[in-house]
């Protein structure tokens with residue numbers, strides 16, 4: 098309950114400093130209420146905090162300091178504070194760290210009501226240098242959003258002199274603008290696209306759920322290209338009609354551009370955006386407008402879940418199966434699960450959209466915990482691609498070639514017809530291994546237990562764990578013999594080389610996250626491809642996610658077996674999702690598409706499931722296996738990773754933890770390990786894993802907390818607890 102505190106009354110203020118619990122302060126002049134964001138003195142500093150409730154008392158009142166001031170921002174609401182508390186408990190994260198996630202906007206305490214911003218005057222630069230063109234491009238990309246000179250310079254990668262020059266030349270106009278303007282109004286009454294019958298039914302069901310005004314989660318399962326976006330936009334429309342706010346989470350920034358256009362077409366204006374590609378001015382504006390209700394719809398990355406919405410009515414998690422929803426550093430949380438938690442606290446609806454849902458979600462829908470809506474056909478005339486295996490045991494490939502004759506012939510046919518082909522290989526760089534032909538040495542990272550990957554565009558070897566890089570050596574680092582270093586295995590860059598040789602006339606575009614320094618560059622590459630600017634696209638998993646390439650009619654998977662190796666609990670599920678998603682890029686417009694999977698084991702059950710498309714059978718079988726093994730979602734797991742520069746220290750601590758498993762045994766949980774992590778050393782730190790398994794209903798978090806608290810950790814030993822781990826590296 099929101100409570101008022103008059104000047105001088107004791108309040109408990111939670112700060113973002115690592116202190117654990119709220120500290121006592123006196124309410125400032127004018128008083129304050131629970132949820133108020135405040136500035137408080139802490140030692141010699143002033144820090145950001147949030148009024149969490151009554152003070153604890155028990156201190157000498159004369160020594161309790163007053164709150165410095167209440168910030169001019171909407172207080173964090175009860176449901177938001179409850180969400181932070183529950184999320185902290187669930188992920189075993191200290192509450193201050195959660196508050197930091199929720200206040201991650203610059204300058205919250207700051208002030209001037211206006212600031213100097215720039216806009217284009219419409220006049221073209223008289224002298225067009227490359228730097229000036231970059232500035233104009235950057236301005237265009239923001240669609241008229243206001244930017245400061247320093248933001249513009251940083252985004253365009255130019256010096257402030259270039260900006261000043263453009264102001265002087267009258268190309269840019271400087272003006273004072275109020276900070277934090279509300280966002281343009283989105284109008285749900287504008288007409289929507291004409292929906293197919295299936296879409297209309299699903300949209301009606303979602304509208305009814307949103308209109309109900311209570312919590313509920315729905316799996317919107319629609320085959321690739323079925324038009325899930327148009328359907329959930331109708332849920333957004335209903336939410337806006339109710340005067341509540343909506344949040345749409347996307348797994349990849351490169352997808353936002355297309356989505357923003359669709360929002361504009363549907364509601365007449367663009368929504369607010371929240372992700373790493375947004376300027377800090379915009380972040381601050383968005384954070385504040387969310388709190389006052391002046392932003393109706395936010396499109397964002399997973400961290401948008403921690404924005405202080407005033408009246409959240411709907412959360413859409415698009416491509417809900419995507420692994421990027423799991424934050425793997427800092428606070429370890431799964432945005433899909435936290436979305437459900439948040440919605441259940443504030444009485445909002447959740448829509449989980451995917452063509453290939455996660456097994457967890459599928460099971461929740463199967464058991465009736467979530468509602469489920471299905472779109473079984475592609476929109477309009479488009480048909481689902483045909484899928485076939487290419488049996489690599491029957492293909493003759495010279496060494497250092499990866500495109501079979503069968504696949505190459507198909508590619509040839511497509512480009513001759515003016516269509517596009519996509520070759521998918523989930524490996525960045527040129528070659529995964531560099532080996533010395535004289536002594537057999539494989540070049541590894543000096544700080545990590547990982548091979549270095551050759552990146553030929555950059556002319557360097559790079560460690561994918563820590564990012565360390567060095568030139569490709571002439572002589573072997575082990576035996577010093579010169580000229581015998583050789584690349585082994587394919588990465589997308591090497592595949593591009595092969596393709597360029599085989600199809601010298603074709604325009605080839607390589608899409609791999611490391612080849613693009615900015616989100617905008619990637620976005621542009623994607624738009625160019627969609628417009629027909631390439632014949633052959635070579636890509637890693639970033640091409641699998643939700644893109645629309647109308648001319649694309651052939652998808653060739655270079656190595657469908659790649660993800661099936663290894664013992665990961667989710668290997669089958671992940672391979673199934675990835676293959677079906679990447680295949681789903683083909684034939685999305687009038688011309689039908691085909692997906693060809695190069696595999697050495699065409700009779701493998703997962704490969705067969707991918708090809709036959711019997712999705713329900715696949716999930717049912719997968720679910721049965723997990724149930725037998727007591728694995729998630731039928732059992733619960735927590736991964737514990739300990740790391741330290743000294744291998745003996747980290748093993749000792751891990752062994753002691755494993756021995757003192759009383760608190761875990763008390764809830765019927767088991768500890769497995771310690772064992773070296775699959776990547777046993779990263780950045781010079783040795784890594785050891787423990788795995789805890791428990792029944793679905795066991796109070797796992799409390800037991801884990803008690804268990805870990807038994808041991809005093811040596812300095813510099815890091816212990817991370819990952820509830821519901823997704824990756825086992």
Ligand SMILES: Nc1ncnc2c1ncn2[C@@H]1O[C@H](COP(=O)(O)OP(=O)(O)OP(=O)(O)O)[C@@H](O)[C@H]1O
Pocket residue numbers: 290291292293296319320321322323324325326327451452476642643644645681
């Ligand atoms: N009702 C409609 N009217 C006109 N065009 C539509 C309609 N529904 C979908 N489309 C078009 O069909 C294509 C596929 O739609 P959308 O991107 O929403 O599919 P999806 O289900 O999200 O697919 P994926 O899972 O592969 O990302 C888009 O180009 C979209 O504009």
Ligand SMILES: [Zn+2]
Pocket residue numbers: 542543544545547560561562563564565780
């Ligand atoms: Zn490294």
